[in-house]
Amino acid sequence: MQPPTLRPYQLKLIKDLYTTLGQGYKRVAIIAGTGAGKTVIGGKICADTAARGLRLMFLVHLDVLVGQTHKKMQAFGLRCGFIKAGWREDPEAPIQIASIQTMEKRSWWRKWPANVVFFDEGHTTVFSQIGQEIIYETHPKAVHLAMTATPYRLGREQLGDHMEIFVASPVPSELQRMGYLATMTYYGVPKDTQVNLSEVRTIAGDFDERELKNACDRPELIQRIVEEWHRLAHGKRTIAFCVDIEHARHVAEAFDASGVTAAIVDGGTPIKERQRLYSELGAGKLLVLTSCNVISIGFDEPSVEVGLLLRPTQSRALHYQQIGRLMRISPATGKTCGIILDQANNLQRLGFPEDVKEYRLPNSREPGESQPTPTKQCPKCNRLMWGFVMICPGCGYQWETELQVLTDGMVEVFSEELLHQIEQRKRYEFFRAQRQKTFNEGASPNWTKQVFYQRFNCSPDPAWCLGAIFGDAPSLGDKYAYRDYLFKIAQRYGKSIVWVIEEFQQEFGSDSWKEIFLQSK
Secondary structure, three states, rough: OOOOOOOOOHHHHHHHHHHHHHOOOOOOEEOOOOOOOOOHHHHHHHHHHHHHOEEEEEEEEOOOHHHHHHHHHHOOOOEEEEEEOOOOOOOOOOOOEEEHHHHHHHHHHHHHOOEEEEOOOOHHHHHOOHHHHHHHHHOOOEEEEEOOOOOOOOOOHHHOOOOOOOEEOOHHHHHHHHHEEEEEEEOOOHHHHOOOOOOOOOOOOOEEEHHHHHHHHHOOOOOOOHHHHHHHHOOOOOEEOOOOOHHHHHHHHHHOOOOOOOOEOOOOOOOHHHHHHHHHHHOOOOEEEEOOOOOOOOOOOOOOOOOEEOOOOOHHHHHHHHHOOOOEEEEEEEEOOEEEEEOOOOOEEEEEEEHHHOOOOOOOOOOOOOOOOOEEEEOOOEEEEOOOOOOOOOOOOOOOOOOOOOOOOOEEEEOOHHHHHHHHHHHHHHHHHHHHHHHHHHOOOOHHHHEEEEEHHOOOOOOHOOOOOOOOOOHHHHHHHHHHHHHHHHHOOOOOHHHHHHHHHHHHHHOOHHHHOOOOO
């Protein structure tokens, strides 16, 4: 089995980590958002550690993650032992994959001479009783690495209280631009059709689950989400995040009743049964899989296209993890975008992954995150967008006042990053259309830039010129025609041959001019 090929940003993150360790830091958080490849990054770090003759203890907080972790270790050819009930113990192995539940019932690991301790889902494992014991009592001199997609936690104590520094992958919006994450479409509901949380108390930083069930597990709400799914996402593979097992069952039953194949997975579902359900979902035999506290973490089926947010939460970490399940691309099925239907109002409460501008390591002195910008709804087409937007990107409606109009259906939600992408696409398309018009009319290419500046009060991106007039596969005749056009413009305005070649390269690329201009006039 060939070890995975790491992406450039993954290699950079690992290099940054080793540089940080070389500076003397012993406790480092590794922040890599969902879909950035945490298991591959972790596997490479483990392989490098073993290659140096060092011992590493790899902590997971869910039993189901032991098997997933072992598969990645096998891909790197690593010999592993296990601290997990039902798995073979091998204290001589250089890598120990350990479940914190089993560690509470074992003792030999306390004296196992680990040089490195790797905390998977560090925002959870670091704060467990076992995690704290390892850091401060049994292995205080080891290097401690805490991997997480979301460093923020509910409550005061934060990851920065135990880790000294962090290294990070690019933020989700950057990974989307690189083509490594799917772009997302978001739909929310107006206030009068959202889950009513007025009677739900907050306990330990999040909504009380028992009261949450009463607010969410209601036939009219379940029927509404099924109807909206048929309207907005019919036929697409879907996962639903529910309040509890009974809620998940009711949602699955409602989909079944509407003619859609659905099933439920929960903490009591055997691992083999989970794997069967995940496989059927990936194959399209199953269209909707509902869950309670199972597929928020450790679920890896990139072909899933739709996520139903049916459980309100105040945890931004949980919120981003849930959305992250839909952000993986799937070359095998052609999936390049994901859809979120948010009945829980989590998007407006907690924001969008694309709007993370940079990562930071929170601590108890600075635990908070900036709140998302308020959204407003277009009274003409029902799209939700950021409060500062004065022209709707969907229909062009312009706000004169801040009056909101609410409707019954689900409405699309735009993140700040997505609005920026929409605006850039509009400018890109305008520029290229104007460039074609300028050429057809025999005007100077500079006229396109002037028209663009008058329209948008900024200059266009020079990269937008490539293929704007003749497309991606220009003929030899196209190139000669454009050369002759440029020579006429140059003669008219006193431009040099250098200007002609530079303009030619902007349309056809830097290596395209020689075969044409060696025969030039």
